[in-house]
Amino acid sequence: MIPFVGLLIGIAVGVFLQPDVPLWLQPYLPIAVIAALDAVFGAVRAVLDGIFNDKVFVVSFLSNVVVAAFIVFLGDKLGVGSQLSTGVVVVLGVRIFSNVASIRRHLFRA
Amino acid sequence: MTDPTSPAPAPSGWRTLLRMSRPRATKANALAGILALLLGFAIATQVHQTQSQGLESLREDELVRLLDDVQTDNSRLADEIRTLEAQRDQLANGAAGSSAARAAAEQRVDSLGILAGTVRAKGPGITMRISDPKDGVTSALLLDTVEELRDGGAEAIQIDDVRVVASTYFTDLDDGGVSASDTPLTQPYVITAIGDASTLAAAMAIPGGVTESVKRVGASISVSEEQSVTVDALHTVKQPQYARPVSPATSAAS
Numbered sequence: 001m002i003p004f005v006g007l008l009i010g011i012a013v014g015v016f017l018q019p020d021v022p023l024w025l026q027p028y029l030p031i032a033v034i035a036a037l038d039a040v041f042g043a044v045r046a047v048l049d050g051i052f053n054d055k056v057f058v059v060s061f062l063s064n065v066v067v068a069a070f071i072v073f074l075g076d077k078l079g080v081g082s083q084l085s086t087g088v089v090v091v092l093g094v095r096i097f098s099n100v101a102s103i104r105r106h107l108f109r110a
Numbered sequence: 111m112t113d114p115t116s117p118a119p120a121p122s123g124w125r126t127l128l129r130m131s132r133p134r135a136t137k138a139n140a141l142a143g144i145l146a147l148l149l150g151f152a153i154a155t156q157v158h159q160t161q162s163q164g165l166e167s168l169r170e171d172e173l174v175r176l177l178d179d180v181q182t183d184n185s186r187l188a189d190e191i192r193t194l195e196a197q198r199d200q201l202a203n204g205a206a207g208s209s210a211a212r213a214a215a216e217q218r219v220d221s222l223g224i225l226a227g228t229v230r231a232k233g234p235g236i237t238m239r240i241s242d243p244k245d246g247v248t249s250a251l252l253l254d255t256v257e258e259l260r261d262g263g264a265e266a267i268q269i270d271d272v273r274v275v276a277s278t279y280f281t282d283l284d285d286g287g288v289s290a291s292d293t294p295l296t297q298p299y300v301i302t303a304i305g306d307a308s309t310l311a312a313a314m315a316i317p318g319g320v321t322e323s324v325k326r327v328g329a330s331i332s333v334s335e336e337q338s339v340t341v342d343a344l345h346t347v348k349q350p351q352y353a354r355p356v357s358p359a360t361s362a363a364s
Contacts (some may be wrong), residue, residue: 006147047127
Protein backbone atom coordinates (compact mmCIF):
# COMPACT_ATOMS: atom_id res chain seq x y z
CA MET A 1 0.00 0.00 0.00
CA ILE A 2 2.70 2.42 0.97
CA PRO A 3 4.74 1.85 -2.22
CA PHE A 4 1.61 2.24 -4.34
CA VAL A 5 0.68 5.49 -2.64
CA GLY A 6 4.29 6.57 -3.02
CA LEU A 7 4.11 5.86 -6.75
CA LEU A 8 0.96 7.95 -7.13
CA ILE A 9 2.42 10.80 -5.11
CA GLY A 10 5.62 10.67 -7.20
CA ILE A 11 3.66 10.86 -10.45
CA ALA A 12 1.60 13.74 -9.10
CA VAL A 13 4.70 15.63 -7.97
CA GLY A 14 6.40 15.03 -11.32
CA VAL A 15 3.36 16.21 -13.28
CA PHE A 16 2.97 19.21 -11.01
CA LEU A 17 6.60 20.34 -10.96
CA GLN A 18 7.50 19.36 -14.51
CA PRO A 19 11.23 19.44 -13.77
CA ASP A 20 13.83 19.45 -16.51
CA VAL A 21 16.02 16.39 -16.65
CA PRO A 22 19.69 17.34 -16.27
CA LEU A 23 21.66 16.79 -19.43
CA TRP A 24 23.97 14.14 -17.98
CA LEU A 25 20.98 12.11 -16.81
CA GLN A 26 19.01 12.25 -20.03
CA PRO A 27 20.31 9.07 -21.71
CA TYR A 28 19.95 7.02 -18.51
CA LEU A 29 16.61 8.08 -17.10
CA PRO A 30 14.37 6.18 -19.55
CA ILE A 31 16.38 2.98 -19.14
CA ALA A 32 16.45 3.44 -15.37
CA VAL A 33 12.68 3.83 -15.35
CA ILE A 34 12.24 0.64 -17.34
CA ALA A 35 14.62 -1.21 -15.01
CA ALA A 36 12.76 0.08 -11.96
CA LEU A 37 9.46 -1.05 -13.46
CA ASP A 38 11.00 -4.48 -13.97
CA ALA A 39 11.99 -4.53 -10.30
CA VAL A 40 8.49 -3.48 -9.26
CA PHE A 41 6.80 -6.19 -11.31
CA GLY A 42 9.32 -8.70 -10.03
CA ALA A 43 8.43 -7.64 -6.49
CA VAL A 44 4.71 -8.07 -7.08
CA ARG A 45 5.39 -11.51 -8.46
CA ALA A 46 7.53 -12.35 -5.47
CA VAL A 47 4.72 -11.29 -3.19
CA LEU A 48 2.38 -13.67 -4.94
CA ASP A 49 4.98 -16.40 -4.84
CA GLY A 50 5.22 -15.82 -1.13
CA ILE A 51 8.93 -15.14 -1.27
CA PHE A 52 8.81 -11.37 -1.09
CA ASN A 53 11.47 -9.70 0.99
CA ASP A 54 11.60 -5.96 1.53
CA LYS A 55 15.35 -5.90 1.57
CA VAL A 56 15.62 -7.93 -1.61
CA PHE A 57 13.19 -5.59 -3.28
CA VAL A 58 15.15 -2.49 -2.33
CA VAL A 59 18.45 -4.00 -3.39
CA SER A 60 17.11 -5.38 -6.66
CA PHE A 61 15.42 -2.09 -7.44
CA LEU A 62 18.59 -0.10 -6.91
CA SER A 63 20.85 -2.61 -8.61
CA ASN A 64 18.51 -2.84 -11.60
CA VAL A 65 18.56 0.93 -12.01
CA VAL A 66 22.29 1.24 -11.56
CA VAL A 67 23.16 -1.68 -13.82
CA ALA A 68 20.83 -0.48 -16.56
CA ALA A 69 22.28 3.00 -16.41
CA PHE A 70 25.78 1.59 -16.36
CA ILE A 71 25.15 -0.56 -19.42
CA VAL A 72 23.87 2.45 -21.32
CA PHE A 73 26.81 4.50 -20.12
CA LEU A 74 29.21 1.80 -21.23
CA GLY A 75 27.45 1.52 -24.56
CA ASP A 76 27.76 5.23 -25.09
CA LYS A 77 31.46 5.04 -24.33
CA LEU A 78 31.89 2.12 -26.74
CA GLY A 79 29.89 3.84 -29.46
CA VAL A 80 27.02 1.34 -29.41
CA GLY A 81 24.85 3.33 -27.03
CA SER A 82 21.64 3.25 -29.01
CA GLN A 83 21.91 -0.46 -29.85
CA LEU A 84 22.70 -1.35 -26.26
CA SER A 85 19.83 0.79 -25.02
CA THR A 86 17.54 -1.09 -27.36
CA GLY A 87 18.95 -4.37 -26.12
CA VAL A 88 18.43 -3.42 -22.48
CA VAL A 89 14.89 -2.31 -23.17
CA VAL A 90 14.15 -5.56 -24.98
CA VAL A 91 15.56 -7.67 -22.17
CA LEU A 92 13.74 -5.71 -19.49
CA GLY A 93 10.57 -5.79 -21.56
CA VAL A 94 10.76 -9.58 -21.85
CA ARG A 95 11.30 -9.83 -18.10
CA ILE A 96 8.38 -7.52 -17.39
CA PHE A 97 6.17 -9.59 -19.68
CA SER A 98 7.13 -12.87 -18.02
CA ASN A 99 6.60 -11.34 -14.58
CA VAL A 100 3.22 -10.01 -15.58
CA ALA A 101 2.32 -13.41 -17.02
CA SER A 102 3.23 -15.02 -13.71
CA ILE A 103 1.23 -12.43 -11.77
CA ARG A 104 -1.70 -13.03 -14.06
CA ARG A 105 -1.55 -16.78 -13.44
CA HIS A 106 -1.57 -16.17 -9.73
CA LEU A 107 -4.41 -13.70 -9.70
CA PHE A 108 -6.66 -15.07 -12.43
CA ARG A 109 -5.41 -18.64 -12.64
CA ALA A 110 -5.21 -18.18 -16.38
CA MET B 111 7.99 -20.07 -11.64
CA THR B 112 4.53 -20.85 -10.37
CA ASP B 113 3.48 -24.40 -10.32
CA PRO B 114 0.02 -24.66 -11.87
CA THR B 115 -0.53 -27.89 -10.01
CA SER B 116 0.14 -26.39 -6.59
CA PRO B 117 -3.00 -26.28 -4.48
CA ALA B 118 -3.18 -22.51 -4.32
CA PRO B 119 -6.87 -21.54 -4.29
CA ALA B 120 -8.03 -18.67 -6.48
CA PRO B 121 -8.57 -16.02 -3.80
CA SER B 122 -5.21 -16.83 -2.25
CA GLY B 123 -3.35 -14.63 -4.75
CA TRP B 124 -5.54 -11.66 -4.02
CA ARG B 125 -5.45 -12.30 -0.33
CA THR B 126 -1.68 -12.50 -0.34
CA LEU B 127 -1.50 -9.24 -2.28
CA LEU B 128 -3.91 -7.57 0.14
CA ARG B 129 -2.04 -8.84 3.15
CA MET B 130 1.32 -7.75 1.83
CA SER B 131 0.05 -4.35 0.82
CA ARG B 132 -1.17 -3.58 4.28
CA PRO B 133 0.93 -0.73 5.70
CA ARG B 134 3.65 -2.03 7.94
CA ALA B 135 5.93 0.29 9.79
CA THR B 136 9.13 -1.40 8.79
CA LYS B 137 12.19 0.40 7.56
CA ALA B 138 12.30 -1.62 4.36
CA ASN B 139 8.68 -0.85 3.61
CA ALA B 140 9.30 2.86 4.02
CA LEU B 141 12.32 2.52 1.79
CA ALA B 142 10.24 0.73 -0.82
CA GLY B 143 7.72 3.53 -0.59
CA ILE B 144 10.43 6.09 -1.19
CA LEU B 145 11.75 4.12 -4.14
CA ALA B 146 8.25 3.88 -5.60
CA LEU B 147 7.84 7.59 -5.11
CA LEU B 148 11.10 8.19 -6.95
CA LEU B 149 9.96 5.84 -9.70
CA GLY B 150 6.70 7.73 -10.13
CA PHE B 151 8.53 11.01 -10.15
CA ALA B 152 11.00 9.67 -12.72
CA ILE B 153 8.21 8.36 -14.92
CA ALA B 154 6.34 11.65 -14.89
CA THR B 155 9.54 13.59 -15.48
CA GLN B 156 10.58 11.37 -18.35
CA VAL B 157 7.16 11.60 -19.96
CA HIS B 158 7.30 15.36 -19.69
CA GLN B 159 10.86 15.37 -21.00
CA THR B 160 9.96 13.19 -23.97
CA GLN B 161 7.07 15.46 -24.85
CA SER B 162 9.21 18.59 -24.76
CA GLN B 163 12.36 17.03 -26.09
CA GLY B 164 14.78 19.17 -28.01
CA LEU B 165 17.70 18.05 -30.10
CA GLU B 166 20.27 17.98 -27.30
CA SER B 167 19.32 14.54 -26.01
CA LEU B 168 19.44 12.84 -29.41
CA ARG B 169 22.23 10.50 -30.38
CA GLU B 170 24.66 11.05 -33.19
CA ASP B 171 23.00 8.79 -35.74
CA GLU B 172 19.60 10.25 -34.94
CA LEU B 173 21.02 13.71 -35.43
CA VAL B 174 22.56 12.66 -38.74
CA ARG B 175 19.23 11.27 -39.88
CA LEU B 176 17.53 14.46 -38.75
CA LEU B 177 20.08 16.51 -40.63
CA ASP B 178 19.53 14.41 -43.75
CA ASP B 179 15.80 14.95 -43.46
CA VAL B 180 16.27 18.66 -43.04
CA GLN B 181 18.60 18.85 -46.02
CA THR B 182 16.21 16.88 -48.18
CA ASP B 183 13.40 19.16 -47.11
CA ASN B 184 15.61 22.13 -47.75
CA SER B 185 16.47 21.19 -51.29
CA ARG B 186 12.87 20.29 -52.01
CA LEU B 187 11.69 23.65 -50.71
CA ALA B 188 14.45 25.43 -52.63
CA ASP B 189 13.18 23.73 -55.77
CA GLU B 190 9.70 24.89 -54.92
CA ILE B 191 10.97 28.43 -54.38
CA ARG B 192 12.65 28.40 -57.77
CA THR B 193 9.53 27.14 -59.47
CA LEU B 194 7.35 29.71 -57.77
CA GLU B 195 9.77 32.51 -58.50
CA ALA B 196 9.86 31.57 -62.15
CA GLN B 197 6.08 31.52 -62.14
CA ARG B 198 5.97 34.89 -60.41
CA ASP B 199 8.40 36.40 -62.93
CA GLN B 200 6.35 34.99 -65.74
CA LEU B 201 3.19 36.48 -64.31
CA ALA B 202 4.87 39.82 -63.66
CA ASN B 203 6.17 39.91 -67.22
CA GLY B 204 2.74 39.02 -68.48
CA ALA B 205 1.21 41.80 -66.39
CA ALA B 206 3.80 44.32 -67.60
CA GLY B 207 3.26 43.23 -71.20
CA SER B 208 -0.50 43.47 -70.92
CA SER B 209 -0.34 46.88 -69.23
CA ALA B 210 1.98 48.13 -71.99
CA ALA B 211 -0.41 46.79 -74.57
CA ARG B 212 -3.25 48.46 -72.71
CA ALA B 213 -1.41 51.80 -72.65
CA ALA B 214 -0.68 51.51 -76.35
CA ALA B 215 -4.30 50.67 -77.04
CA GLU B 216 -5.48 53.64 -75.01
CA GLN B 217 -3.12 55.92 -76.86
CA ARG B 218 -4.39 54.52 -80.11
CA VAL B 219 -7.98 55.07 -78.99
CA ASP B 220 -7.13 58.69 -78.19
CA SER B 221 -5.49 59.42 -81.53
CA LEU B 222 -8.20 57.59 -83.44
CA GLY B 223 -10.82 59.45 -81.42
CA ILE B 224 -9.30 62.80 -82.41
CA LEU B 225 -9.11 61.67 -86.00
CA ALA B 226 -12.70 60.43 -86.02
CA GLY B 227 -13.97 63.44 -84.09
CA THR B 228 -15.40 61.46 -81.21
CA VAL B 229 -13.33 63.14 -78.50
CA ARG B 230 -12.78 66.77 -77.64
CA ALA B 231 -9.35 68.12 -78.50
CA LYS B 232 -7.28 70.98 -77.18
CA GLY B 233 -4.00 72.50 -78.23
CA PRO B 234 -2.27 75.33 -80.06
CA GLY B 235 -3.85 76.44 -83.28
CA ILE B 236 -5.73 79.19 -85.07
CA THR B 237 -9.20 80.66 -84.97
CA MET B 238 -10.58 82.05 -88.25
CA ARG B 239 -13.58 84.28 -88.52
CA ILE B 240 -15.20 84.74 -91.92
CA SER B 241 -17.91 87.39 -92.22
CA ASP B 242 -19.75 87.07 -95.50
CA PRO B 243 -22.51 89.66 -95.82
CA LYS B 244 -22.84 89.14 -99.59
CA ASP B 245 -23.13 85.34 -99.33
CA GLY B 246 -20.16 84.99 -101.64
CA VAL B 247 -18.57 82.12 -99.73
CA THR B 248 -19.52 78.84 -101.32
CA SER B 249 -19.22 75.27 -100.17
CA ALA B 250 -16.30 74.84 -102.54
CA LEU B 251 -14.45 77.67 -100.89
CA LEU B 252 -15.03 76.22 -97.45
CA LEU B 253 -13.87 72.84 -98.68
CA ASP B 254 -10.77 74.50 -100.08
CA THR B 255 -10.21 76.11 -96.71
CA VAL B 256 -10.47 72.77 -94.93
CA GLU B 257 -8.11 71.19 -97.46
CA GLU B 258 -5.68 74.02 -96.96
CA LEU B 259 -5.84 73.60 -93.19
CA ARG B 260 -5.20 69.88 -93.50
CA ASP B 261 -2.34 70.65 -95.83
CA GLY B 262 -0.96 72.87 -93.10
CA GLY B 263 -1.05 69.99 -90.66
CA ALA B 264 -4.30 70.64 -88.82
CA GLU B 265 -5.16 67.71 -86.60
CA ALA B 266 -8.66 68.70 -85.56
CA ILE B 267 -10.96 71.16 -87.29
CA GLN B 268 -14.30 72.60 -86.31
CA ILE B 269 -16.55 74.93 -88.30
CA ASP B 270 -19.16 76.60 -86.09
CA ASP B 271 -20.63 73.59 -84.26
CA VAL B 272 -19.63 70.97 -86.79
CA ARG B 273 -16.58 68.80 -86.28
CA VAL B 274 -14.82 68.33 -89.60
CA VAL B 275 -13.98 64.68 -90.16
CA ALA B 276 -13.34 62.49 -93.19
CA SER B 277 -17.02 62.17 -94.04
CA THR B 278 -17.91 65.84 -93.61
CA TYR B 279 -19.39 67.40 -96.73
CA PHE B 280 -20.37 70.95 -97.64
CA THR B 281 -23.48 71.92 -99.51
CA ASP B 282 -24.63 75.24 -100.95
CA LEU B 283 -28.02 76.25 -99.67
CA ASP B 284 -30.69 78.00 -101.74
CA ASP B 285 -30.62 81.11 -99.55
CA GLY B 286 -26.93 81.61 -100.30
CA GLY B 287 -25.68 80.01 -97.11
CA VAL B 288 -23.65 76.87 -96.68
CA SER B 289 -24.33 73.74 -94.70
CA ALA B 290 -21.80 71.29 -93.40
CA SER B 291 -23.01 67.70 -93.16
CA ASP B 292 -26.59 69.00 -93.44
CA THR B 293 -26.12 71.46 -90.57
CA PRO B 294 -26.67 75.05 -91.74
CA LEU B 295 -23.73 77.22 -90.78
CA THR B 296 -24.38 80.62 -89.31
CA GLN B 297 -22.34 83.71 -90.02
CA PRO B 298 -19.76 84.59 -89.16
CA TYR B 299 -18.19 81.24 -89.93
CA VAL B 300 -15.86 80.47 -87.06
CA ILE B 301 -13.25 77.89 -87.99
CA THR B 302 -11.06 76.44 -85.26
CA ALA B 303 -8.09 74.29 -86.18
CA ILE B 304 -5.54 72.62 -83.92
CA GLY B 305 -2.03 72.33 -85.29
CA ASP B 306 1.14 74.35 -85.53
CA ALA B 307 -0.34 77.86 -85.27
CA SER B 308 2.20 79.73 -87.37
CA THR B 309 2.20 77.08 -90.12
CA LEU B 310 -1.59 77.14 -90.27
CA ALA B 311 -1.69 80.94 -90.34
CA ALA B 312 0.90 80.96 -93.09
CA ALA B 313 -1.08 78.37 -95.04
CA MET B 314 -4.10 80.67 -94.89
CA ALA B 315 -2.12 83.68 -96.03
CA ILE B 316 -0.28 82.29 -99.04
CA PRO B 317 -0.84 84.23 -102.27
CA GLY B 318 -3.85 82.89 -104.15
CA GLY B 319 -4.82 80.99 -101.04
CA VAL B 320 -7.77 81.06 -98.72
CA THR B 321 -7.48 84.65 -97.52
CA GLU B 322 -7.25 86.09 -101.01
CA SER B 323 -10.08 83.91 -102.31
CA VAL B 324 -12.35 84.93 -99.45
CA LYS B 325 -11.60 88.59 -99.93
CA ARG B 326 -12.17 88.27 -103.68
CA VAL B 327 -15.80 87.20 -103.09
CA GLY B 328 -16.36 90.25 -100.90
CA ALA B 329 -16.10 88.62 -97.47
CA SER B 330 -13.83 89.62 -94.62
CA ILE B 331 -11.55 87.17 -92.84
CA SER B 332 -9.52 87.39 -89.67
CA VAL B 333 -6.99 84.79 -88.60
CA SER B 334 -5.64 84.73 -85.06
CA GLU B 335 -2.89 82.42 -83.82
CA GLU B 336 -3.55 81.16 -80.31
CA GLN B 337 -1.65 79.24 -77.64
CA SER B 338 -4.62 77.08 -76.87
CA VAL B 339 -7.81 76.49 -78.77
CA THR B 340 -10.50 73.96 -78.03
CA VAL B 341 -12.26 71.81 -80.56
CA ASP B 342 -15.28 70.67 -78.61
CA ALA B 343 -17.80 69.77 -81.30
CA LEU B 344 -18.21 66.02 -81.58
CA HIS B 345 -18.93 63.87 -84.56
CA THR B 346 -21.31 60.99 -84.06
CA VAL B 347 -19.92 57.89 -85.67
CA LYS B 348 -22.51 55.77 -87.43
CA GLN B 349 -22.14 52.06 -87.78
CA PRO B 350 -21.22 51.48 -91.42
CA GLN B 351 -24.18 50.01 -93.22
CA TYR B 352 -22.42 48.40 -96.15
CA ALA B 353 -18.70 48.45 -95.60
CA ARG B 354 -17.32 45.55 -93.56
CA PRO B 355 -13.79 45.29 -92.28
CA VAL B 356 -11.60 42.68 -93.94
CA SER B 357 -8.95 40.99 -91.84
CA PRO B 358 -5.44 41.23 -93.29
CA ALA B 359 -5.07 37.44 -93.51
CA THR B 360 -8.25 37.07 -95.56
CA SER B 361 -7.30 39.87 -97.89
CA ALA B 362 -3.89 38.36 -98.44
CA ALA B 363 -5.44 34.99 -99.25
CA SER B 364 -7.99 36.38 -101.68
